[in-house]
Amino acid sequence: MSSNAPLLEVDGVSKRFGPVQALDRVDFEVHAGEVVGLVGDNGAGKSTLVKAIAGIHSPDGGRIRFEGREVSVSRPQDATALGIATVYQDLALCDNLDVVANLFLGMEEISPGPGRVPRQLDETQMEHRTGELLSGLSVTIPSLRSEVGTLSGGQRQQVAVARSLLGEPRVVLLDEPTAALGVAQTAQVLDLIRELREHELGVVVISHNLANVFEVADRIVVLRLGRVAGSFDAERTTEEHVVSAITGAAGNGGEGQREGSDR
Amino acid sequence: MSAATEGTTEAAAGRAEAAGARRETLRRFVQGDLASLRVVLGLAVIWLIFQTQNDRFLSAENLTNLMLQITAVGLISIGIVYVLLLGEIDLSVGAISGLAAAIVAVVNVKHGWNPYLAIAAGVLAGLAIGVLQGFLFSRFGVPSFVVTLAGLLAWQGALLQVLGSTGSININDPKITGLANTFYSDAVGWIVAVLVIGLYAGVVVAGHRRRVAAGLADASEGLAGQLVRLALVAAVVIVAVAVLNSDRGLPLALLILLAFVVGMEYVAKRTRFGRHVYAVGGNVEAARRAGIPIERVRIAVFGIAGTMAAIGGILAASRLLAVNQNSGGSELLLLAIAGPVIAGTSLFGGRGAVWTALLGALVIGSISNGMDLLALSSAVKFMVTGGVLLIAVIVDAIARQQRQAAGRV
Secondary structure (H helix, E strand, C coil), rough: CCCCCCEEEEEEEEEEECCCEEEEEEEEEECEEEEEEEEEEECCCHHHHHHHHHCCCCEHHHHHHEECCCCCCHHHHHHHHHHHHEEEECCCCCCCCCCHHHHCCCCEEECCCHHCCCEECCHHHHEEEEEHHHHCCCCCCCCCCCCCHHCCCCHHHHHHHHHHHHCCCCCEEEECCCCCCCCCHHHHHHHHHHHHHHHHCCCEECCCHHHHHHHHHCEEEEEECCEEEEEEEEEHHCCCHHHHHHHHHCHHHHHHCCCCCCC | CCCCCCHHHHHHHHHHHHHHHHHHHHHHHCCCCCCHHHHHHHHHHHHHHHHHHCCCCCCCHHHHHHHHHHHHHHHHHHHHHHHHHHCCCCCCCHHHHHHHHHHHHHHHHCCCCCHHHHHHHHHHHHHHHHHHHHHHHHCCCCCHHHHHHHHHHHHEEEEEHHHCCEEECCCCCHHHCCCCCCECCCCHHHHHHHHHHHHHHHHHHHHHHHHHCCCHHHHHCCCHHHHHHHHHHHHHHHHHHHHHHCCCEEEEEHHHHHHHHHHHHHHHHHHHHHHHHHHHHCCHHHHHHHCCHHHHHHHHHHHHHHHHHHHHHHHHHHHHHHEEECCCCCHHHHHHHHHHCCCCCCCCCCCCCCHHHHHHHHHHHHHHHHHHHCCCCHHHHHHHHHHHHHHHHHHHHHHHHHHHHHHCC
């Protein structure tokens, strides 16, 4: 784990939807080359926190700092421009388009040379870059020209993650990346997450599956009823501790268990 | 396939890959990705049947007539393909084609406008109508079915209004009637054939060179398949020109249709806009999150549909030498939609190709033409065409179900 200043730092962020306090002064941080597992029961505020960082919900209070600078993230484009990429649970891929087309959707490249005049897509260059990107992530997809609809769930997840990396982000937020995947496919995706860590990215993984979180995360942050109920070093804690923080069985004891965290 | 590789393991891997590729081709054939190939076979069967019933069917004269008969509906279908790719429908294209033709006729015949200016006015009217309908659809979220159904009624009314009390206008400007009644000499036909084949070969070779240069393909990989395709295209072009030349020659109308098919296919498959059309038709939410301007894409597509409808209508008027109250009416709309669907463009959006407009028009045109030769009644003609459409739509639905069943395994 890196000991430098955090890449992304969320400081006292709150968000209220009508009578519901979805986030209550949440503190949270990710370093470069670190995988943070964000866990919690349904309605604990995991998705709200990710959406606040991704610029979909602007928070009511608190600060977000990116690479030490305070930033305002009020639109998804702001987050993208900063270098924060988000992969949502419903991957948002076009099943009818091939891997290359999905990867470059909305960011298609135009041919140089004579193809520039009729605005021809640079398929060769896009396929080339797709191949490089995927092999850099140790992802193998049989054919880059196969329709995404014909790929397995794990491969689709890999494509969605690879797509988020095209803009060369520093932080990647993954919403339930292993939900609805089989064992082998889950392993593929977890490998990919480790690969992201190798590339010195900050990774936030939301998941219900504690086993998966323990497999990849360096640090596990537990949200409960919109508050941080604990932050654990994955190496030095057990599932029981995390579960009791999730369910509240430990009372507010989670606050006292910030072993190994940087605070 | 590089079967010449040394080492048994590599050769075995190569064979396994080849077998996999064959399975993939078979799967695509069954699941409808290669629907067009299926339709080409269907077309061959249709031609064979009619030829055995009446040996004039495949004569040069009749085939030339067939080409002239499919021009208008083929042009309209090109716009319909774009609308279908979005997963929408445009019921107003028939009415737009009639109205646009009427506008051309009125300003040219009654107001003495220059024929080119008159044609431009008709095409612009189609574009404006399409954009308006696209705006209403995308801005207010009114289903395209309803917007264009309203359009169908309204533009038919406008057609009657524009034509005025006479109800029919004869066109005699040679520039306008020439669109559908010009035939080129044999020499011009062959020059066009050489240009088409040369251009296609150039595109194939240049594309292959770029892939090799980018390290995406070996110098030999896939070359055989491309040579076969090139040979097929060359054969079709040469036979077509030979047949057309032995009758009246290459018709200008066919050239216009082919130019639009190639041009719009290019836009659909090779440009950013086309890619966005497929994306919106495939998954609107994904397209929105990718930052694609969905409203603009939708408006542009309906604009294209209106424009192509107008061009088709003008060609139809040119062939008929007149515009009347029936222009763009009766079965034109339904055939223009049925054609691409028969030839494999999905009604559900995101799948299809512009050239299905041409192929579909050929299928429907052949059935209609063949039954005319056999002197069958309109009753039979409509029922048979309806049956073919139904079969095509069922095949499309089955292909879709199989894709969904196979998609997420």
